Amino acid sequence: MSKDAPLTVAVIGAGIVGLCATLEIQRGGHHVLLIEPGEPGGRQAASYGNATWINPGAIAPISLPGLWRKVPGFLLDRTGPFTVRWRDLPRHAGWLARFIAAGRDWDRITTSARQRYPLCKDTVADHQSYAAEAGVGHLIRQQGLVYVYPDRAAFAAESRIWTMRQELGVRFSEVEEADLRRLQPELSPAYRFGARLDDAGQIIDPGAYCAALAQLLVSRGAQRFTATATGFAFEVGRLSGVATDRGPVACQRAVIAAGIGSAALARLAGDRVPLISERGYHVVIPEPDVELGAGLMPSDGQMGVVSTPQGLRLAGQVELADPSAPPDWRRAEILLGYARKMFPEQAKRFDTAEVDRWMGNRPSTPDGLPCIGFASRSHDILHAFGHAHTGLTQAPATGKLVAALIDGREPPFDPTPYSARRFAR
Template identity: 40%
Template sequence: MTGKVIVVGAGIIGATAALRLAEAGWDVALCDGNAPGSEAGASYGNGGWISPASIIPMSMPGLWRKVPGFLLDRNGPLTIDWRSLPQLTPWLLRFLWAGASKTRVRRTAKLLNFLLHDGPERHLELARKTGQEQLVLQKGLLYAYPDRASFEAEALSWELRRENGVAYVEWDETEIRRRLPALGPPYRFAIHVVNGAHCRDTGSYVAGIVEAARRKGVQFHPSAVTAILDGVMPQAVLEGGETLSADRIVVAAGIHSGRLLRPLGVRIPMQSERGYHVTVTSGQAPFEIPVMPSTGRMANTPTNMGLRLSGQVELATVNKPPNWKRAQVLQRHALASYPYLAADKTPHLRLWMGHRPSTPDGLPVIGPLSRHPSLIAAFGHGHVGIAAAPKTADLVLDALESRISDNACPFLPSRFGQ
């Protein structure tokens, strides 16, 4: 089965889906008001980690005890804007419940593993297919700790990774100094996830995928979708008033997906985990393996633009202005982690803030809407958008062609009554 499909959103999820659908013979229109890969576009500021280890949900047993601290400490790795609390509370309660037991988080980890386990290999193939081999490298990913005791304090997380086949090796202090001398003395133990990969320029990568899709016949419309209508044929209303019709519409608009679907009576519980990044553009990072120091909970990725420091989770409403103090926290952690950065007294920095579209159960929403089967959801990926994009594209194609496997069922919108 093929036909005409509109993909709303040209971030990594929408771009990858558009290419996959075009390869399968669908007539695809891709819509986004921002240029693919531009700083204003989705996925530009991604940390670039393609990690099979990213299967650990944000909500874990005992997290509820830390909520008062999240409200009071505006500099911690996770913070909650107290002024946004009235809007966040229903989502937050479901979020805490989702991680209230080991049984629940074990299930979530297993489901995320289905999406992520072959993510590095899939992206290496996607990069080759789109002529961007230089942007996706598989050198592993390093999780750094002050000592073994700090690593063992995260025993449940690494137990879940082992259960799901994530391959890793331990590095002692000698190995760290030999393999990654730029990492400062506070870190004396590390875990190397050997199959992990990373993207050196997520913006260019997304733009390249869209360009490859266009070569396959995808029509790109540089206009934002302002409304989705569902009738005999679903329609997307573009900024400026133009209306596109198709057999199906794939909604891959990230945090804006909820706003587009709400007029149709669709209520998906989704909030923004606002993430920040600082890119040190005054020189290339003197290492090739991305690092996540445990003290700052930030992904430190060598990119074509310099060392990108990305992370932080700020739960706040979408329209709230950025809190750039969060970016300063990233910079302070980086100075403590990499002595070479302290030697640069006038670093050139670029700051950015974006929205991770996150569901309370830690799983993306992928598949047809129960009351609007012509509309296919593909959003809510939280921290794993880039890593999960190839598998998401497969599931979107399956949904369009009415193939819903048992593996796909846990991601369906019907779990939220939609």
């Protein structure tokens, strides 16, 4: 509970970050107004269509040393895991340069991993407890996650990241070929080595989970506003409300948790954040005739491959493109190609299945860290966005940090690395 009088807090965006933030803010005794134009758990949000992983080992940023050498290939090879739309290249060139610079040496990666870890480490336990409160405990699975490689040498090529995980306290075990076959008999023999993150898990249906959390929050007094936030109103230097396309919403604090929609609001709150969409895709193959225990990540495709109640989901791909541009469904076809490669016995079935295809926007900063904390214009506005590839994982810790800052409590971990002001330097 907050030591001061309860506040009215507007949370902008009901993706996983806004929902977890609301849950934690409510624990402080505050009244929350949840502003969201879509349905919580709906397809409009990245939180719907991701790879479902909740991963304490998600400590490495995407930009790693040597990436710059691969950029020309990304521009030319339309079938790889990372692509840039030519027509969007001029607009994204500055972001791309900062992205590459952020990962240019291993010291930076070590620092980044240390800064990411507090956001990741308790994710499974936190989601388990939220899911239990919402009556959907069955949506959280803790069966580990397995990175699969063609051979041990491919694993060894990533040894720095695995060592970093180990040094931070993330447990993993090596899976030799015979054990990999036992673990997942349908997996193609092209993958002969695995590394299993023992404590990682999945939210098997993230859309249903978000919908259930929203229901829980409303049952605890949160009020929903089906609207798009457009700005902020101030009176005598203090926040007095959030402007929306359906009229003003009076509040004393506001949290910007609008995913890719956050940059415009952050700017009005005094922070220019280089936030772009790393667009991602998924395919879901119903009745795939293969049930995965642990989720898999093939090293060549860099995607999450998981069993969900709707079928086999492959989610991944990075496409730097305008969020509003039409999806390029060839990227979903690449994912399907991996399904065929990984499970050759089932490939024919995949060809005839009614596959669900989805595209969503990862809200991404160039340094791989989210923006969490007070806005520059006013401490009545807080940022909670920019979680890129790992927002499902990092949402509970983000919510706890934001709630502590609103309450004026000692934060659970140092918020400095996530300040939006780092981009003003």
